[in-house]
Amino acid sequence: MDENTVAWGHRTQLLLGEEGIEALQSAHVLVVGLGGVGAYAAEMLCRAGVGELTLVDSDVVQPSNINRQLPALHSTVGRPKIEVLAERFKDINPEVKLHLLHQFLDADNISDLLHGATYDFIVDAIDTIAPKCNLIYHALTHRMKIVSSMGAGAKSDVTQVKLADLWDTYHCGLSKAVRNGLKKMGLKRSLPVVFSSEQAKADAIVKVENERNKKTTTGTISYMPAIFGCYLAGYVVRELLRK
Numbered sequence: 135m136d137e138n139t140v141a142w143g144h145r146t147q148l149l150l151g152e153e154g155i156e157a158l159q160s161a162h163v164l165v166v167g168l169g170g171v172g173a174y175a176a177e178m179l180c181r182a183g184v185g186e187l188t189l190v191d192s193d194v195v196q197p198s199n200i201n202r203q204l205p206a207l208h209s210t211v212g213r214p215k216i217e218v219l220a221e222r223f224k225d226i227n228p229e230v231k232l233h234l235l236h237q238f239l240d241a242d243n244i245s246d247l248l249h250g251a252t253y254d255f256i257v258d259a260i261d262t263i264a265p266k267c268n269l270i271y272h273a274l275t276h277r278m279k280i281v282s283s284m285g286a287g288a289k290s291d292v293t294q295v296k297l298a299d300l301w302d303t304y305h306c307g308l309s310k311a312v313r314n315g316l317k318k319m320g321l322k323r324s325l326p327v328v329f330s331s332e333q334a335k336a337d338a339i340v341k342v343e344n345e346r347n348k349k350t351t352t353g354t355i356s357y358m359p360a361i362f363g364c365y366l367a368g369y370v371v372r373e374l375l376r377k
Contacts, residue, residue, distance in 0.1 A: 142227070143183050154375050155183055161374050162186040162231075164247075165257040166239060166269060168215045169193070170354065171283045172259030173204035174363025175370075179257075180223045182371050186231040187223070188253070191216045192238035202354050239265045248272050254377075255370045258282040259363070261308075267315035274323045281369050284309045284329035286362045287352030288338040291330070295361050297369060300325040305333050328365040330358075 147155050161184050165176040168191035176189060194214050199206035205218035216234050223230055237243065244265065256273050258280060260266040266282070273280040282300070285308035301322070303309040306329045316322065338353030 146183055150375065157374055157377065158183040158371065159185040161254045162188070162252060163255045163257060163370060164188045164190070164251070164253045165259065166190045167259035167261065167283075168205070168219055169199070169259065169261060170202040170204075170359025171261075171286060171362045171366070172257065173215065173219055174360045175257050175259060175283075175366040176219060176363075177204060177223065177226070178364055178367030179370060180226050180230055182367065183227070184371075184374075185229070186233075188233040188235065189216050189219065190235040190237065190239060190247070192236060202356050202359050204360075239269060241265075241268050244268045244272050248276060248278065251278075253278060254374060256280040257366050257370060259366070261285075263308075263311050263315055267312055267319065270312070270325060271316065271319050271321055274321060274325065279373065280325070281366055281373075282312075282325055282327045283362050283366055284312070284327050285334070285352075286330065286358045287354050288334035288336075289330045289332045289358060290335075290355050291332045292357065292361055294330045294332040295328065295358075295365060296331065297326060297328055297365060300327045303327060303329045303331075305331050307334060326369060328362050328369075 163179055163184050165172055165187060168189060176187060194212055195206045195210045197211055205215045210218050214236055216236050220232050220234055223232060256278055258266060258269055270282060284303060284306050300309060300313060309329055339350050341350055
């Protein structure tokens with residue numbers, strides 16, 4: 135391991151110790167959805183020293199992403215988010231193993247993604263109901279460790295962001311929709327999630343048409359998705375170290 139590689143992880147090693155560093159280096163985490171929340175979660179995992187990441191996202195950078203999304207710059211508009219982040223993560227940790235899937239997850243390919251997989255953890259940062267519920271369903275029924283992000287949109291108070299069980303969340307429209315979706319699938323199991331207990335600002339949510347699996351678009355502020363992503367990454371790191 136060269137001097138630069140040792141140097142960039144030195145502060146983490148001071149905190150976690152050599153065994154902690156080795157635990158993260160040997161871990162494989164799946165991150166699904168690389169928008170405002172997921173990209174920050176993935177980068178925090180990369181910077182923490184997680185050795186292997188599988189990244190799944192189908193989107194390209196849009197001008198409307200620039201207010202809050204990590205890969206979104208005027209210079210990256212039109213490029214796949216997954217491609218921008220892969221370059222960035224390799225620049226952070228040249229030794230990280232990346233598996234990139236530029237695809238939209240649905241009921242047909244989620245089982246293929248998880249079948250026979252050796253993920254130590256799954257981060258769900260999907261923002262559309264059907265694929266989100268399908269991913270959670272398959273992960274929980276196969277007893278895979280997963281943490282899920284609920285809605286960061288139409289909210290701005292950082293003090294109300296918290297970790298909880300899905301079934302204990304409130305003032306969150308996405309949580310309610312996911313609960314209803316899982317109930318229809320016959321599943322009611324504990325699921326750790328990041329959510330905000332703040333009441334959503336009603337006039338920040340508008341209806342949209344002709345978008346896949348999406349009926350509304352929501353106003354956002356720069357820091358909220360990043361905080362959700364950091365909460366997700368922090369939970370995963372703590373759980374990996376507990377192992």
